[in-house]
Amino acid sequence: MMKLSDITKVYGKGSLEVPVLHGIDLTIEDGEFVAIMGPSGSGKSTLMNIIGFLDYPSSGTYELNGEQIASAKESILAKLRNEHVGFVFQQFFMFPRDNAIKNVASPLVYAGVSRRERTARAKNLLEKVGLGDRMKHLPNQLSGGQKQRVAIARALVNNPTILLADEPTGALDSKTSEQIMKLFTQLNEEGKTVIIVTHEEEIAAYAKRIITIKDGRITEDRRVSS
Amino acid sequence: MNIWDSFKIALSSIWNHKIRSMLTMLGIIIGVAAVIIIVAIGQGTKKQMTDELFSTDKNAIDIYYEYIPPEGETEVFWQEPELTSEDIETLAEVPGVKAVVATNQGWGMMTHEDEQGEMQITGVGAEFFRARDIQVVEGRALYAADNDGLNRVVLIDTIAREKFFKETENPIGEIIDLNDNPYKVVGVYESPLPEQFRNKETGEMLMPRTVISMMFGNREIEQLQVIASDPENISETGRLAADTLTVEKGLENGQYSTNDFEDYEKELNTMISLLTLLIGSIAGISLLVGGIGVMNIMLVSVTERTREIGLRKAIGATRSKILLQFLIESITLTSLGGLIGIGLAAVGSILVSEFSPITASVSPLIVLIGVSFSALIGIIFGLLPANKASKLSPIEALRYE
Numbered sequence: 001m002m003k004l005s006d007i008t009k010v011y012g013k014g015s016l017e018v019p020v021l022h023g024i025d026l027t028i029e030d031g032e033f034v035a036i037m038g039p040s041g042s043g044k045s046t047l048m049n050i051i052g053f054l055d056y057p058s059s060g061t062y063e064l065n066g067e068q069i070a071s072a073k074e075s076i077l078a079k080l081r082n083e084h085v086g087f088v089f090q091q092f093f094m095f096p097r098d099n100a101i102k103n104v105a106s107p108l109v110y111a112g113v114s115r116r117e118r119t120a121r122a123k124n125l126l127e128k129v130g131l132g133d134r135m136k137h138l139p140n141q142l143s144g145g146q147k148q149r150v151a152i153a154r155a156l157v158n159n160p161t162i163l164l165a166d167e168p169t170g171a172l173d174s175k176t177s178e179q180i181m182k183l184f185t186q187l188n189e190e191g192k193t194v195i196i197v198t199h200e201e202e203i204a205a206y207a208k209r210i211i212t213i214k215d216g217r218i219t220e221d222r223r224v225s226s
Numbered sequence: 227m228n229i230w231d232s233f234k235i236a237l238s239s240i241w242n243h244k245i246r247s248m249l250t251m252l253g254i255i256i257g258v259a260a261v262i263i264i265v266a267i268g269q270g271t272k273k274q275m276t277d278e279l280f281s282t283d284k285n286a287i288d289i290y291y292e293y294i295p296p297e298g299e300t301e302v303f304w305q306e307p308e309l310t311s312e313d314i315e316t317l318a319e320v321p322g323v324k325a326v327v328a329t330n331q332g333w334g335m336m337t338h339e340d341e342q343g344e345m346q347i348t349g350v351g352a353e354f355f356r357a358r359d360i361q362v363v364e365g366r367a368l369y370a371a372d373n374d375g376l377n378r379v380v381l382i383d384t385i386a387r388e389k390f391f392k393e394t395e396n397p398i399g400e401i402i403d404l405n406d407n408p409y410k411v412v413g414v415y416e417s418p419l420p421e422q423f424r425n426k427e428t429g430e431m432l433m434p435r436t437v438i439s440m441m442f443g444n445r446e447i448e449q450l451q452v453i454a455s456d457p458e459n460i461s462e463t464g465r466l467a468a469d470t471l472t473v474e475k476g477l478e479n480g481q482y483s484t485n486d487f488e489d490y491e492k493e494l495n496t497m498i499s500l501l502t503l504l505i506g507s508i509a510g511i512s513l514l515v516g517g518i519g520v521m522n523i524m525l526v527s528v529t530e531r532t533r534e535i536g537l538r539k540a541i542g543a544t545r546s547k548i549l550l551q552f553l554i555e556s557i558t559l560t561s562l563g564g565l566i567g568i569g570l571a572a573v574g575s576i577l578v579s580e581f582s583p584i585t586a587s588v589s590p591l592i593v594l595i596g597v598s599f600s601a602l603i604g605i606i607f608g609l610l611p612a613n614k615a616s617k618l619s620p621i622e623a624l625r626y627e
Contacts, residue, residue, distance in 0.1 A: 093533065
């Protein structure tokens with residue numbers, strides 16, 4: 001469970017200060033499927049970065065499973081990024097010279113997992129996301145949808161509790177988007193907490209809870225009963 | 227993530243930018259190769275000069291008389307004290323002295339049958355053969371009795387034997403003519419002199435020094451040399467022997483001294499060290515420039531790979547792991563450059579040895595120093611870029627276009 005209380009984020013300093021988030025209060029339980037919506041510039045990506053330990057809030061508290069981490073050391077955040085969350089980005093972000101297996105296994109390098117097990121886990125997950133026949137392919141030999149599957153496999157490889165996706169379908173056509181979103185739905189059903197940042201209604205519709213942000217404030221938080 | 231993983235990432239990144247890496251390494255390659263070749267040539271030159279200076283005998287030291295005029299006087303004519311067999315016995319008992327070589331010199335026209343030739347004659351004692359390790363190949367060496375009894379006997383060296391006698395002829399017992407006086411040949415010896423110092427025309431001969439003194443009017447002992455049992459203490463032993471002799475002879479206006487080879491050697495070392503230092507510092511500057519090149523390219527690499535760094539951080543790389551990765555990359559780059567430089571230096575040394583009289587040799591120590599030094603350059607000049615990489619904020623790095 002993660003609990004954000006009165007989180008603010010201000011970029012810049014002095015007269016150049018740009019407040020991005022104003023007092024966000026948000027609790028997300030394990031196993032939820034949340035969509036964070038809002039127009040561009042609303043602060044939704046900033047919120048996701050804070051949730052995903054990529055950025056520090058300017059003020060407020062962040063409690064993860066009962067522990068305060070809002071001002072934790074960088075090395076602790078790095079460990080949390082490695083163990084607790086998996087990221088999926090709009091631009092996929094692959095290591096261009098590594099094949100699918102190595103890309104998927106990359107977080108395990110930092111987790112200190114042996115080479116043999118890294119490869120085994122990566123292969124297993126590539127099978128799971130339907131890329132069993134693309135394991136040795138380099139990123140530039142994969143389509144956008146396939147790259148995003150590799151990214152999802154990579155996000156899952158260290159068995160995190162939370163999957164964070166920032167516009168995961170932003171660079172994909174609607175048919176591929178549907179496949180990716182079905183994959184997220186399936187993963188949520190298997191018990192992962194899934195948090196997706198999007199500005200598309202159709203994508204948000206897959207989630208069970210939709211949070212809308214505008215000008216750095218939560219304007220709507222509704223649960224969707226399926 | 228262990229060092230090996232970092233090393234592999236580093237190697238592949240170097241390999242992916244072959245030309246750039248090669249050009250970056252060039253400064254290090256040239257610097258290391260220059261340092262090693264120069265040190266190798268320096269050591270080779272030093273070895274050669276030392277060998278030349280001390281070619282005859284490493285543990286022999288000359289003792290000579292030095293006249294010291296009484297205060298206020300500048301006397302031009304002075305007499306060197308006579309040395310006798312007793313003095314030599316005294317010297318032989320000085321601690322550290324293994325043997326004493328006392329000789330005198332003469333020249334003579336040797337005639338045997340139709341052959342004639344000018345010969346250098348060295349007057350020696352029986353101890354000479356052991357002290358100088360003279361190999362008698364035919365006949366016998368000189369005995370103490372030859373000196374005491376003024377026996378007119380000679381040993382000729384192998385060159386003279388070849389010139390004056392037929393191969394089938396037995397020279398032992400033959401009478402030869404030297405300055406119109408008859409002498410009996412008792413032995414043939416192998417000259418102990420290095421090849422280039424031998425008299426290849428006529429050869430040389432040995433004779434009891436008392437006989438030379440009598441026949442040529444020389445003093446019995448003209449050259450005095452002490453052989454130390456421990457070459458390490460040669461200068462000390464020489465000084466002790468010289469002082470003993472000075473006291474023994476009760477000299478007032480003179481003393482016995484030694485040529486201190488240590489001083490020569492020290493001077494030579496200082497000169498070569500200075501030269502090595504000078505050229506070494508030029509090579510050091512080249513390494514510095516090479517290091518700056520490495521830093522420059524590493525900074526470019528960090529900027530180019532900002533997104534990669536962001537991604538690595540997003541998947542859990544800590545600052546220290548990013549720092550380590552880039553440090554290892556720059557260390558790999560410079561060490562590789564160092565290794566190539568050493569290879570180049572080895573080839574260069576072989577060429578120098580082949581085409582010049584200097585024997586340049588690359589010592590394992592200098593190779594070790596070369597590699598460690600280039601690795602050190604990698605650390606020093608990689609630190610700034612690696613630090614820059616490690617401090618990148620993950621989201622900003624990921625957003626970097």
